[in-house]
Amino acid sequence: xxxxxxxxGVASVDFLCLLDSFPEWGAKTRxxxxxxxxxxxxGTALVTLARLGARVCYVGKLGxxxxxxxxxxxxxxxxxxxxxxxxxxxxxxxAVVLVVGSTGERTIVWTDEGTSKLSLQEVEPDELVGSARIxxxxxxxxxxxxxxxxxxxxxxRGVKVSIDAEKVVPGVExxxxxxxxxxxxxxxxxxxxxxRDPERGARFLxxxxxxxAVCITAGERGCFCLAEGEFxxxxxxxxxxxxxxxxxxxFHGAFLYGVLKGWDWRRIARFASAxxxxxxxxxxxxxxxxxxxxxxxxLATA
Amino acid sequence: xxxxxxxxGVASVDFLCLLDSFPEWGAKTRxxxxxxxxxxxxGTALVTLARLGARVCYVGKLGxxxxxxxxxxxxxxxxxxxxxxxxxxxxxxxAVVLVVGSTGERTIVWTDEGTSKLSLQEVEPDELVGSARIxxxxxxxxxxxxxxxxxxxxxxRGVKVSIDAEKVVPGVExxxxxxxxxxxxxxxxxxxxxxRDPERGARFLxxxxxxxAVCITAGERGCFCLAEGEFxxxxxxxxxxxxxxxxxxxFHGAFLYGVLKGWDWRRIARFASAxxxxxxxxxxxxxxxxxxxxxxxxLATA
Numbered sequence: 091x092x093x094x095x096x097x098x099g100v101a102s103v104d105f106l107c108l109l110d111s112f113p114e115w116g117a118k119t120r121x122x123x124x125x126x127x128x129x130x131x132x133g134t135a136l137v138t139l140a141r142l143g144a145r146v147c148y149v150g151k152l153g154x155x156x157x158x159x160x161x162x163x164x165x166x167x168x169x170x171x172x173x174x175x176x177x178x179x180x181x182x183x184x185a186v187v188l189v190v191g192s193t194g195e196r197t198i199v200w201t202d203e204g205t206s207k208l209s210l211q212e213v214e215p216d217e218l219v220g221s222a223r224i225x226x227x228x229x230x231x232x233x234x235x236x237x238x239x240x241x242x243x244x245x246x247r248g249v250k251v252s253i254d255a256e257k258v259v260p261g262v263e264x265x266x267x268x269x270x271x272x273x274x275x276x277x278x279x280x281x282x283x284x285x286r287d288p289e290r291g292a293r294f295l296x297x298x299x300x301x302x303a304v305c306i307t308a309g310e311r312g313c314f315c316l317a318e319g320e321f322x323x324x325x326x327x328x329x330x331x332x333x334x335x336x337x338x339x340x341f342h343g344a345f346l347y348g349v350l351k352g353w354d355w356r357r358i359a360r361f362a363s364a365x366x367x368x369x370x371x372x373x374x375x376x377x378x379x380x381x382x383x384x385x386x387x388x389l390a391t392a
Numbered sequence: 393x394x395x396x397x398x399x400x401g402v403a404s405v406d407f408l409c410l411l412d413s414f415p416e417w418g419a420k421t422r423x424x425x426x427x428x429x430x431x432x433x434x435g436t437a438l439v440t441l442a443r444l445g446a447r448v449c450y451v452g453k454l455g456x457x458x459x460x461x462x463x464x465x466x467x468x469x470x471x472x473x474x475x476x477x478x479x480x481x482x483x484x485x486x487a488v489v490l491v492v493g494s495t496g497e498r499t500i501v502w503t504d505e506g507t508s509k510l511s512l513q514e515v516e517p518d519e520l521v522g523s524a525r526i527x528x529x530x531x532x533x534x535x536x537x538x539x540x541x542x543x544x545x546x547x548x549r550g551v552k553v554s555i556d557a558e559k560v561v562p563g564v565e566x567x568x569x570x571x572x573x574x575x576x577x578x579x580x581x582x583x584x585x586x587x588r589d590p591e592r593g594a595r596f597l598x599x600x601x602x603x604x605a606v607c608i609t610a611g612e613r614g615c616f617c618l619a620e621g622e623f624x625x626x627x628x629x630x631x632x633x634x635x636x637x638x639x640x641x642x643f644h645g646a647f648l649y650g651v652l653k654g655w656d657w658r659r660i661a662r663f664a665s666a667x668x669x670x671x672x673x674x675x676x677x678x679x680x681x682x683x684x685x686x687x688x689x690x691l692a693t694a
Contacts, residue, residue: 105407105428107488107501112417118500124486126407126458156428156465160458184426186409186488188501198420199409199490 093171094144094350096222098208098240099132099254100231101150101165102183102200103157106335106374109190112197123191123332127374128164130183131228131254134336134375138343138365140169142382144350147171149218150231151208153180164376175212181205183230189333189373196335210236219244224271224346228254234261241268250302250349254342258282263299271349272301273342276308288314289321303355307341309334313363317355324359327367327392336375341366344385364389395473396446396652398524400510400542401434401556402533403452403467404485404502405459408637408676411492414499425493429676430466432485433530433556436638436677440645440667442471444684446652449473451520452533453510455482466678477514483507485532491635491675498637512538521546526573526648530556536563543570552604552651556644560584565601573651574603575644578610590616591623605657609643611636615665619657626661629669629694638677643668646687666691 108123128137136146148170152158154177161182165172181204188197208231218240219225225244227237238261241251245268252271255262258281266272272295279291292304296316303317312325344365348358364385372378380388410425430439438448450472454460456479463484467474483506490499510533520542521527527546529539540563543553547570554573557564560583568574574597581593594606598618605619614627646667650660666687674680682690 105488107503109501113499113501115414115499116497118502121488121501121503122505124503124505126486156462163458186407186423186490188488195418197415197417199411199415199423200420201409201423201426203424203426 092221093147093223095136095139095146095224095226095346096149096218097132097136097146097226098149098213098232098237099226099228100130100183101128101133101148101152101161102130102185103160104129104185104187104335104375106187106189106333108332108373109188110192112188112190112195123373125374125377126160127376128161129185129336129375131230131256131339131342132226133161134339135226135254135343135346136170137165137168137376138340138379139347141379142344142347142365142385144347147173149173149208149213151175151177151180151206151212152182154178155181157182157184175208179204187335189335191332194331194334208232208236210239213240215240215243219247219249222249223350224250224252226252226254226342226346229259229265230256234259234265238265238268241265252342252346254339266295266299266301269299270302271346272299272303273305273307273345275338276306279306292316292321305345305359307338313359315355315359320355322356322359324356324363327364329367329371331370333373334370337366337370339375340369340379361385361389364392394523395449395525397438397441397448397526397528397648398451398520399434399438399448399528400451400515400534400539401528401530402432402485403430403435403450403454403463404432404487405462406431406487406489406637406677408489408491408635410635410675411490412494414490414492414497425675427676427679428462429678430463431487431638431677433532433558433641433644434528435463436641437528437556437645437648438472439467439470439678440642440681441649443681444646444649444667444687446649449475451475451510451515453477453479453482453508453514454484456480457483459484459486477510479508481506489637491637493634496633496636510534510538512541515542517542517545521549521551524551525652526552526554528554528556528644528648531561531564531567532558536561536567540567540570543567554644554648556641568597568601568603571601572604573648574601574605575607575609575647577640578608581608594618594623607647607661609640615661617657617661622657624658624661626658626665629666631669631673633672635675636672639668639672641677642671642681663687663691666694
């Protein structure tokens with residue numbers, strides 16, 4: 091069995107409330123929108139790829155509780171194949187996201203109590219590497235050391251490595267050195283490089299880590315890419331934004347879809363921006379992820 | 393099939409976060425406690441009765457979504473029998489409850505979007521009335537007119553009627569006229585009677601509606617009961633309170649348990665206060681509901 095993308099990392103449960111304004115503390119407020127959805131960096135990227143038509147597999151650690159069962163059902167419904175380490179007592183990351191529709195401001199309350207990251211001993215890295223065209227990794231659901239070791243083996247076999255890195259943590263540079271497709275939010279780039287300018291940030295990251303493509307995402311200011319020696323800016327598409335939850339995860343998934351298709355980098359960045367923008371029209375990280383036809387239609391008229 | 397208590401009303405899904413302090417708006421906050429639990433006035437009262445050992449049946453309206461399935465599984469696990477009207481597209485009431493552990497303050501964001509109340513046409517009132525010793529009703533999950541009609545038929549057959557009334561709504565007096573066991577929070581009594589003094593409130597409600605027992609609950613100030621011509625105060629038990637969510641629902645359930653046992657009113661009020669207090673030691677409306685042995689042990693040493 092081979093997959094276009096195998097993802098190792100976090101899948102979370104998000105409980106989302108759409109509000110007209112932030113509620114008063116201590117009061118009872120009626121919310122016009124409510125949703126329970128799967129989330130998480132790698133989890134949502136894989137759902138994006140599956141909706142677009144790619145063949146994907148999620149490798150992660152879950153329990154036997156209501157939340158874990160919910161995530162499994164949702165992955166199955168989306169056509170995401172699963173290779174799970176399941177253990178009684180393990181819980182997924184859980185979050186409550188309060189979204190103010192008028193301003194897009196979000197308040198997140200979350201917990202990793204009871205969660206557990208995948209370790210190298212819990213996966214079969216060579217089997218994984220041998221059955222994927224791209225490996226997509228985060229170090230929220232996977233130990234950083236495991237991510238580094240898996241990325242090493244992938245590079246040896248010519249399998250492309252992509253990461254979703256939200257936070258700069260000690261030792262992350264080793265993983266970046268092994269990353270072919272480096273898509274990071276501008277805050278990450280700033281923290282790591284100390285450089286607010288996206289072009290200089292991208293050039294620095296490329297020089298230091300040698301990634302084939304570096305893409306710095308900057309929310310409504312679009313994204314900035316450096317690939318094959320060319321730097322360019324892709325503006326964000328204008329849509330009626332309801333909620334930006336999961337926008338970056340979805341961008342990652344759509345970016346990898348373009349890489350799988352062998353498109354040029356400008357087309358990949360434009361496509362990923364469109365998919366991420368379309369997602370933002372709905373509450374939650376996954377509900378609004380479009381299928382391929384919808385993206386093509388959107389791009390044809392954009 | 394006969395039941396000790398048949399309950400018609402609301403079952404909700406509560407997503408609870410226990411916090412050290414209220415989070416800043418727009419920020420990301422780690423919560424030390426998280427829980428997904430069933431809730432709702434009648435739903436939680438029935439779970440209380442089931443844990444104590446009573447034979448109960450929940451009559452309500454649910455859909456086929458994740459939330460409805462969760463509620464069904466939870467009721468089944470608790471041994472609550474079910475008589476459900478299930479319709480594609482109907483959603484349960486859903487709530488996010490942010491609890492600050494240090495102060496007990498709660499912020500609730502909830503929605504009734506997609507929900508639907510049970511109507512008289514959707515239940516078989518005579519069959520219900522014929523198979524219960526007590527009927528417990530709320531008008532959050534059941535139309536008020538339906539509650540009134542069912543209560544009428546119950547009274548004719550000598551079946552006791554209990555209600556959980558949170559809000560004063562037009563026409564509620566008709567339902568109160570048909571209520572044998574009237575347990576209401578002090579705010580309800582104040583809104584209806586315009587009288588802050590619990591004794592005068594209870595006497596007024598008894599005089600006007602003729603209930604066999606009137607009990608006004610006042611949180612940490614305990615409860616005030618009027619039954620068989622006697623008025624008395626039951627102080628609240630002192631416990632380490634984590635969360636008061638569902639405290640009133642649990643009090644109702646335990647109160648009915650005492651009525652089923654034929655205990656005197658002082659014993660019933662003391663028992664219900666103990667069960668409600670024990671519940672408050674855990675996050676969420678249902679997790680902390682004790683079993684009978686635990687209550688007896690608590691009362692023996694209290």
